[in-house]
Structure formats: structure tokens, C-alpha cells
Amino acid sequence: MSCCDLAAAGQLGKAGIMASDCEPALNQAESRNPTLERYLGALREAKNDSEQFAALLLVTKAVKAGDIDAKTRRRIFDAVGFTFPNRLLTSKEAPDGCPDHVLRALGVALLACFCSDPELAAHPQVLNKIPILSTFLTARGDPDDAARRSMIDDTYQCLTAVAGTPRGPRHLIAGGTVSALCQAYLGHGYGFDQALALLVGLLAAAETQCWKEAEPDLLAVLRGLSEDFQKAEDASKFELCQLLPLFLPPTTVPSECLRDLQAGLARILGSKLSSWQRNPALKLAARLAHACGSDWIPAGSSGSKFLALLVNLACVEVRLALEETGTEVKEDVVTACYALMELGIQECTRCEQSLLKEPQKVQLVSIMKEAIGAVIHYLQQVGQEKQKEPFVFASVRILGAWLAEETSSLRKEVCQLLPFLVRYAKTLYEEAEETNDLSQQVATLAISPTTSGPTWPGDALRLLLPGWCHLTVEDGPREILIKEGAPSLLCKYFLQQWELTSPGHDTSVLPDSVEIGLQTCCHIFLNLVVTAPGLIKRDACFTSLMNTLMTSLPALVQQQGRLLLAANVATLGLLMARLLSTSPALQGTPASRGFFAAAILFLSQSHVARATPGSDQAVLALSPDYEGIWADLQELWFLGMQAFTGCVPLLPWLAPAALRSRWPQELLQLLGSVSPNSVKPEMVAAYQGVLVELARANRLCREAMRLQAGEETASHYRMAALEQCLSEP
8 A cells, every 4th residue: 555545544644533513414424435335344344454455545535525424524533443552553564665654654644533522532452552652742754745744644543532531631731741832832833732622721711730740841942922922012012911911820920030020011001002902901900919018010111111010900990890880890800900009018017128219109009999899889788698609709809908007098988888898708717628619719819820829818708817907906896796607607707717727737737827817806805895895795606715814825835836826716716705704714724724834834925034255253144045036026925925914813722823833933034134225114014013913913922933933123223012012021
């Protein structure tokens, strides 16, 4: 059989490719071509390669391209099977006078025909050909060779068919197809556009696995696309805007790519555009903001102008979409704009190394205020049936980001919306499983074009906590939150989140947002303790919270790296203990004794005596564990000292317990070993408060302090109240 005959037989694959364009029934095909049945019989009965070749040629001639339907393809497969194509694909010798790839081309053509059947595309005999097929994409050869081009088209046909099966992307990735596609695209040979299209599909289906298997090759493609984007002067730059988000890695984006992407976006967004041109650019900018914060925007005047432009455009889009009632909202675009607004909020509140100058910040805050007003207006219209929609979640997120930094403006509107926010957060909290799914949908909707892209924070409550922390300080908003049941919801949420940090859970894999959320809850509870003490006393949820704090603190203070959370728990527990001092749980029970012992440990280990060169006397200094976070810790520490002082006269067993811990003795010993000039007045006041209450509450405490030179130390530090107390019997 000649090479021409083999090439003709290869056209069978083309018939399969075009079959999707027509819907003839098998009996119709047979009525138009009565010899087809006889040729299929010859194909089934072929005894050697030559007879199979001949039969394939006859079948090809009997069935014109486009006249082959799914049933006929299946009958051809039943006649040929996989053995013959397998041999063709692995053959290294071609008939005399034929190119060396002609047999492989025929094998690929047969597979392309078979893969038109989804069931066959998922067949193990097709899947195990993926590595071989992938090599064909990068094989060298004559670019003008029609047979080779046909073979490449058939290869893409096979791989695309496999990618369309449920588990196909996983098999393609494992078979090295991603790297092969990247190399084929970068080589810009025949079919490179098909390589890019298939890459896009694989990244959309399995982004994480693609990057894990072929990160260097995908980064090379990203570099190429970014450079093309930066140089593009025609409509291709808008197409690249849609492609590029898919190629942003889950890790660090190369700096040269960021420069090209920012430059390209600056040119696009600085021009007068229609919405179909502008929206993909905004979505790409949002992806970059999510992945890199503001690091992709250059410092200096050009960077600040670009950032201001981004935020301005985002706010305009949000207002146009949400202020007009009855208009269809392009939710993916608006949510991308939310991400850019959030970037603007972060930069406007950054004190050091901000890209924005003060006048720009003032202007952007005013513009963002108007956009947030539109978000509030939209949320006020949300009915119960829409509460689980991802776009509502995204809208609550941006409002939460705004309230975390700014609660004085739009106060009336925010207060009117608070009942909805509490109900919304409660709904999602009570349906935690749906919440997780919803959060993933928001990630997809907002800034990730894939379902496995970067996720937004996981629940509505966590988004609202910082804003509620500010609002609980103010009388009006606090009363609304209490009336709507927010404190009870927050207690339940805190206890649920606390379970994630309890023994038996691997805290090393927890996101930082869990611990930050717990700390913010503590701050809200601290506000309520100070401003609404009656609520703490009468609401049973706070008794449960107190029990959890008491049982948890002893282990927490021993854990490395969790001192700030321990400080929050200790201080909150001490303040609540003053209000709940008559509770049976605080009457010297093992849990209460363990809690106060742990609280004493936290308060007592904050400072040490440190020697100074050239001086005979040490100075009071922060302990190493406290030193790095003292700016965040000191207010809690002083509040904790004050709260402990208040607990001593209310809990008769506490002073003897403190004496057994040797805290008063060690505190006097510390003060006696350092220079009084090194102890700040506020520290002196805090230490005196604790020592005086312990001395007043218990005779043995007074005696122990005297034995530790307490009167002399009190005189040195001008602690008049302590000196007087110790002078009494």
C-alpha cells in the first residue's frame, strides 16, 4: 500500500472530527452507501496489517467526511480495536518512500476518530497513550508538511476529548501534557493556539495540580503572555486580559511579569474604553490585588496615580451597578471592583510606605464612602431568598472591610443595616456547611476564574468582627447589636472557633484568621464588660464563655507563639470574674484555681531584671517573649493587672493562692533588684495596686511581704498605700 493510500486512510480521523456537525442516523448512512457494511466486515476479518490497511482505505472511501455518526464510529472501533492503533503509534519503521511519522499519524487519526465517543475517550487504552501523544506536540519536523499538521490536529483532538471526561484533566496532568502544551505554545509552531486553549481548560479544571506538576513551564508561558500584553497595541490586549488571570501562579508572581502587567493595565485603564474593554482589565487588576496586595504597583507618582485611578474606576462601577434599582448587576465585575476598593482601604489606612499621598487618601476615602453607601443600599434590598447568593456574601465582605477602619461616616445607614447583618451572619453560622461552599463560590465569582482558586475568608461573622468591635463602643450601635442577639451569637461563634485550637487539633495548619478572629471576639467582649456589665451578669451564654476561658488558659499560656491570644483570654476572664464573682464556678473550684494560676503566670512573667554595662544596678526590662509584641500587649497587661486587683477582695481564696504561687514575694524581689528610676510610674501604680489588695486581704500575705523587705521597697518606690498597709498589724 502506498503512502498516498495511508494518508487517505488517515482521513478517517477527519470524518470523526466533523461528525459532531451532523446528525444522520446509521440506517440513513447505510442507505446512501450500501457497500459500507461489506467493508466493515472486511475490516473485522482482516488477518494482517496489509489487509487492515486496505480495509481502512475502503471504509474511508465508502464514508465521506461528515457522513459518519456515533454508532458507525463505534462499529469501526469494534472492528479495529486498540491493538492496531497501538502498534501504529509505537512503530519506528515506515514503508519505503514514506515519511517516518506516517504510521504514527494514522494511529493518531484512528484515536481521534474513537475519542469522538466520550466513553472511548475515557478508556484506559486511550489514557495510557497520553505520554506518547504529548511528545507529538513538541516533535520537530517540516512545518509545511501537511501530514504532520494533520497529525498535530488529531493529537489535539484526542487530548481535548480526554480533557472533557470527568477524570481526564488529572490523567493529562500526570501524563506530562501541561509541560508539553507550554512548550508547544512557546515554540509558536503549528497548532500553538490550540495548545493555549487546552492549557486554559486544564488550568480552569485543576489549577493547583497544574502548577504543582509544571510550574517552571507555566511561568515561562506567563512571562510570554505578560510581555505580549505589555507590547500589544491592538484588540489582542483585551483578549489577553481575559487569559492572564488563569496563568497567575498560586505562589509568587515573577517581578518582571508584574511590571509588564501593570504597564499594560495602566495603558488600557488610562484610555477611554467601552465596558467590554474595561471590565476584563478591572478583573485582572483585582486578581493581582488579591495575589500581591499593592506590591505590583510601582512606588512614586506614577504608581500613586495608577492606584487612585483603579480605586476611582472601581467605585464608579459599584455605584453605577448598585444605585440603579432594577438594572442587571454584572456580579463578577462588581465583585472584582470590591477587591480593588479593599486595596484602596488598605492603602488609605497604611501609615508607613503607603503608595498614596495624604490628599489622595482624603479624596479616595470620600469616593469610597459613596460606593459603600451604594453597597448598603443594595444590602437593604436583599430578601431572605437571596441571602445565600455569593454576591451578597461579597458585598458583606467589602462592607466589613470598610467598617473595620471607618464607622463614623454613614452611621445612620450602618445602624439601619445592623439587624440585617446580624441575621445574615447568624444564618450562615447556623448552616456552616453551606457557608464553606458559599465562600468558595465567592472566590470564584470575585477574582478567581477557576473553582479551585484562592479563597476569601470563610464566614460572614469573621468579616464583620472588626467593625462590630468598633461599634460596641458606641451606645446606639451597641444597643442594636444587643437587641438583635449579637452577643449570644458571638459567644457561640467564639466557642466553636475555640474548638479548632483545642488539644486534638493541629493548630499549625490553622489559618491566622482563626486566631485573629478569636482575639477580636475578646475585644468585643471586653467592650461589653465595660459598657454593658448587666448583660454579662444576666445572659447565660457568658457563663459558658467564662467556663471555657477558665479551662483553656492554663494550657494556652504554655504554648509558644500564642502569647497575644493568652493575654486576651486572661484579661477577659479576669474582668468577667469580677462581674461573676458569686458564681459557684469561681468559688475556689479546680478550674478557677487553674485559671488564676495561669493569669498570674501571664502577669508575672512580663518583666525581668536586666544588667546594664557600667552600672552596678540592673534595670527593669521586658521579657524576651513579651518584648516583640509589647505594643499590642501592654494595654491588655495593664487592664489585666487592674482586673486581678479587683478580684482579690471578691474571692477570699485568691490571696492565699497568690501567696502560694510566690508572686507577691517575687514581685518585691524584682523591684528590690532594679533601679527605681528604671520603673515607669504606670508600672509602679500597677504593681502597688496588686500588692496592696493582697496585703489587705490576707495576714499571711502581709507577713510574707514584710519578710521580703516590702516596707523598704515601698519607701524606695514611694508606694505610700503599700507602706501604710504593711505598717499595720
